[in-house]
Amino acid sequence: MDALFERTRAEGRAALVGYLPAGFPDVETSVAALTAMIEGGCDLVEIGLPYSDPVMDGPTIQEAAETALANGFRTSQAFDVVRDVAAAGAPVVVMTYWNPVERYGVDRFAADLAEAGGAGLITPDLIPDxxxxxxxxxxxxxxxxxxxVAPSSTDRRLSMTADAASGFIYATAVMGVTGARQETSSLAPELVARLREVTDKPVGVGLGVSNGAQAHEIAQYADAVIVGSAFVRRLLDAPDPASGVESVRELAQELREGVVR
Incomplete structure (x- = not known):
């Protein structure tokens, strides 16, 4: 991911990061939607690994994960999704709770992810310690x-997490579970500023972004704008998979315009 952030910083803009769960509403559509996100302007995509106990996910992402699991999605299929999406040309990371990785086998998971072309892993419930x-x-x-990291993180915790991280640091802009919101968090700029005091690594801000105006606002102070629930909602609300994929592409285009203007 270093090359990506070197490029976006040289261009004087934030990167656009999009999230969708693998296997939602089915494997084929999830690949198509993630690819559409890249074609629409996402610089990096996060592929969520559906999990039965998503304690940090809001109702939108929970519904999507439950649908994928009900349709028989298995951890091993995530690597097929990564492989297919990585072919679109953007870096791909997997976002997952730690339990599925541990059950799969940590080194085996890492080896399979790397073999599939994945760039890294986002672990919301795993701390560096x-x-x-x-x-x-x-x-x-x-x-x-x-x-x-969260607004509640101490300065010591921010420093330790920044030292341990690579790729980028994920700053959660609000306290609580994920989900699109009408307004971005007022805590986000302060959290990013605190991180700037301890690291020069890229900082991505997520949790709540749902439109181009919000993306533009966050792009003024963060290295990456992360959007998840709003993309998932486009698929959930679509009358059919093809319409959902096109809606995802349109949202990516709107968000990209907000990031670069």
Whole structure:
């Protein structure tokens, strides 16, 4: 991911990062939608690994994950999705809770992700203090480690997390579960400013972005604008998969315009 952020910083803009769960509403459509996000302007995509106990996910992403699991989605299929989406030309990371990685086998997961063309892993419930096994596996297979920080994180925690992270640091702009919101969090600029005091690594801001205006607002102070629930909602509300994929593409275009203007 280093090359991506070097490029966007040279262009004087933030990167646009989009999220969708693998296997939602089915594997084929999830690949098509993720590819459409890239074609619409996303610089990086996060592929969510559906999980049965998504404690940090809001109702929109939970509904999507439940649909994927009900349709029989398995962890091993995520690597097929990564492989197909990576062919579109943008970096691809997997966002997952730690339990599925541990059950699959940490080194095996890292090896399969790297083989599929993945760039790294975002682990919302894994903190650097407890990530020794992942640290070793990710380094062995050339994968980035993206950890989350929140407005409640202490300065010491921010510094430690920044030191351990690679690729980018994920700054959650609000307290609570994920979901699109009418307004971005007023805590986000302060959190990013605190991170700037301890690191020069890229900082992405997520949780709540749903339109181009919000994307533009966050792009003024963050290195990446992260959008998840708004993309998922486009698929959930669509009358059919093809319409959903096109709606995802249109949202990506709107968000990209907001990021670059």
């Amino acid at each position: 407890e990530a020794e096994e992942w640290e070793e596996a990710s380094r062995a297979h050339g994968l980035d480690r993206t950890y989350l």
